[in-house]
Amino acid sequence: MRNLYSEVAGNGDPVLLLHGGFCSLESLRAQSDALVPDHRVHAFERPGHGRSPDIDGEYSYAQGLADTIAYCESANVTNAHVIGYSDGAIIGLLLALAHPERVRSLTAISANLDPSAFTDTSAPVLDTPEQNPRPDVERMHFERLSPDGPEHADAVLAKLFRLWTSEPHITPEQLARITAPVLVMSGDRDTIPPGHSLKIAASIPGAQLCIVPGTTHHLIAERPDLISDLIRTFLTDAAATRNTGLRSAPS
Incomplete structure (x- = not known):
């Protein structure tokens, strides 16, 4: 496994947190804190994010998936409730497709299936890093945490924008193969339009x-409090469904 920063806290059913692009685990700290009392929360930071050093070359979601599987194997996480945000949600979808046995449930927050989601007229324009940088709070976390130094932030952002404008490529037909309970979530003013989130949820059997x-x-x-409450409720329901061996019928 790569030299990636990771954390484990709490006891109970395992949860795997997957952060977004140009984010660290600090972005999911509120959700982690809310889950730790009842779950064993596993989390790691992908290359070039948070406390993990960057890699040479470009990013890809396939590599993100490979890093996730490698982390799970090193941490002995055979299956877990997966909670992914943005890039992490895309990786969560890929994990549920490629390795369904590893996913007890999936919460996919602000995921997109392809780069065209960013071109919807209801969504903000995806500009260059110089025109539309990620929030200052994430840059502050990067500058404080990155072993590559604060000056490396722009290089990471440039690679991320190349990723976001070229990947992923997931079809609704592929999503129909997902068997885990799924909660699809996004904001009503999200960069990912609500209609795109609806398409994701409608393509997954029984998804909410x-x-x-x-x-x-x-x-x-x-x-943060509302998102955490929604996730906790979903995980409780997903665990009950798993224990009874039943799946909710699509609405």
């Missing part, structure tokens, strides 16, 4: 959809 009012792509920071 939650559009959080008054929030943007940064909904986990804007409404």
Whole structure:
């Protein structure tokens, strides 16, 4: 496994947190803190994010998936409730498709299936890093945490924007193969339009959809308590479904 920073806390059913692009685990700290009392929460930071050093070359979601599997194997996480945000949600979808046995449930927050989601007229324009940088709070975390130094932030952002404008490529037909309970979530003012989130949820058998009012792509920071409560409720229901061996019928 790569030299990636990771954390484990709590006891109970395992949870795996997957952070977003140009984020660290600090972005999911509120959700982690809310889950730790009842779950064993596993989390790691992908290359070039948080406390993990960057790699040479470009990023890809396939590599993100490979890093996730490698982390799970090194941490002996055979299956878990997966909670992914943005890039982490895309990786969560790929994990549920490629390795369904590893996913007890999936909470996919602000995921997209392909780069065209960013071009919807209801969504903010995806500009260059210089025109539309990620929030200052994430840059502050990067500058404080990155072993590559604060000056490396722009290089990471440039690679991320190349990733976001070229990947992923997931079809609704592929999503129909997902068997785990799934909660799809996004903000009503998200960079990912609500209609795209609806398409994701409608393509997954039995999936639930939650559009959080008054929030943007940064909904986990804007409404942390609400997001955490929604996730906790979903995990409780998913665990009960797993224990009874039943799945909810699609609505």
